[in-house]
Amino acid sequence: MADIRTRFAPSPTGYLHLGSARTALYSWAYARRHGGACVLRIEDTDRARSTLESERALLSGLAWLGLDWDEGPVRQSEHGERHAEVVEQLLERGAAYRCSCSREELEERRSQTLAQGRSWVYDGRCRERNLSADCGPHTVRLRLDLDSHLGWDDLVYGESGQAACEIGDMNIRRSDGHPLYNLAVVVDDSDMRISHVIRGADHLGNTAFQIAIYRALELEPPRFAHVPLIVGASGKKLSKRRDPVSVEQFRDDGYLADALLNWLVRIGWSHGDQEVFSRDEICALFDLETVNRASAQADPGKLDWLNQHYLKQLPAGELLEQLLPFLTEVAGAEVKPTPELAALAQLLCERSSTLRDMAGRAAFAVVETPERDSKAEKKFLKPTALPILEALVQRLRRVDPWDEAQLEAAFEDVRAAQGDIGMGKLAQPVRVAVTGSSASPGIYETPAAPRPGSTRRSAYWAPSAAWRASRPPPTASASPASNPRAARVVARPAPTRFRRMARLASRPATGVDRPGLAPASGSAGSPALSSPPAGGLRSLRFGK
């Protein structure tokens, strides 16, 4: 086949729409697959609705998706003169004619026709009037061969077309002298030597008339491929109201570009049973012949699944890099990359479907005072859990090195020493104390990656004010009160400790805040806290 040239031609009247993104993807992939070129053309001839801001949004959306183009972007409005010139040519040759019917007249005749149950096409009133340029306000219409059939072989829909008489002599130029969409598209596609026009099926109705324009211009039309519409859960065309349609929104919600691309490419296209397509595979395998004809619903659940799949595949460093903006949002302050956070992200990605989701789960590691799930707190941070935790803290002092195996050993020891209690009795309170939630990664893994700027061990123990409040007063004879040290501890004001933590966190730590993601070193963090706590819970909170 001759040179394959596709184009993506969005109009800058909003953000990058899901449907547009898929059309862009298809055009891009088809060109890549066949070693051709993809051109970006901004259809900005509707001055009233086109904005520069939308154009920027379009470009940034495409850039984020990683859809690049070989030529452009060119603005359709730059071709105004060329469009005007073509219309004049058609006029001279008699292939087009001036029409002085006013909107009002047209509207009246149309509604009359419609009232009779017939479909309206321009009735040809000015067709033979031979109006000249000085006939007053007028539009220009294309003179169709009303006996002809305007057909094409669609790459997706097969033989398509319409009788010319069902279309009628449509306008190609407005009374203000500006060309209409159909004319501009044909001229531009032809001038740009576009070989394959890939666009939404909502353009099916335009194509017949465009074929007529090609014929009037004595031009060979390109191949057309109309791709089925993406519909929302309602079964109707995606709407801003009901459906998530902005690519930027997906990005801000924490979806990965690769996941979105994979999701989009499979809506309406398939390659056997394959579900996961890398960018390269899309380029290697995508073809128009295998595009489905029925419109398809976009299933957000499948996107979530795909997104997690790609999340899990991301190398640790890159994953954290992607996560950082979301963490920063959660923390309310800039979050710097650390090896601990990278490890945590790794742990979290098999339980998160989006980056935003993941950031929420990582909040305990970046927030000064982690929020506690009140249900979990009520259920697990009971006074009876305190002595157990105290025992664990004592035991943790001897953990060295601070790794999963040693932590497990410590937990096991405590469990046995506390009367062989179930693991859940120990792990759940710890989990809630550390993460604020009853759901988190493994209990030996979780403490390995707590907040940056503090040491692992100190961050591990941060009972909230709510927990303290839930405790009975120290004088009570309940079991925790029988442990004087614990009682003393919980009676003390926590804010002091938090201030201390904050000071430590803001200190220029030697290993933790370095930008690279080198493996955790045993001496990371401030020296003062890098060794095991000296005095149990009390010292963890208040000791110096």
Next chain:
RNA sequence: GCUCCCAUCGUCUAGUGGUCCAGGACGUGGCCCUCUCAAGGCCGAAACACGGGUUCGAGUCCCGUUGGGAGCACCA
């Protein structure tokens, strides 16, 4: 209303006249694993819209019905 398009599990789809009592994936139910939540593994429920043809044989071809969608501008 008119024109055109479409029709396989809830969703995306495989299927191009026999190899389909219809396959995969997401979702969903159960079980296993297990310190929680996941992830993972195993098992299950779940569809050819309906009616006529054509044919030895139809999810696959034809017609109709029904249902859904899109388009019908001096918008793009």
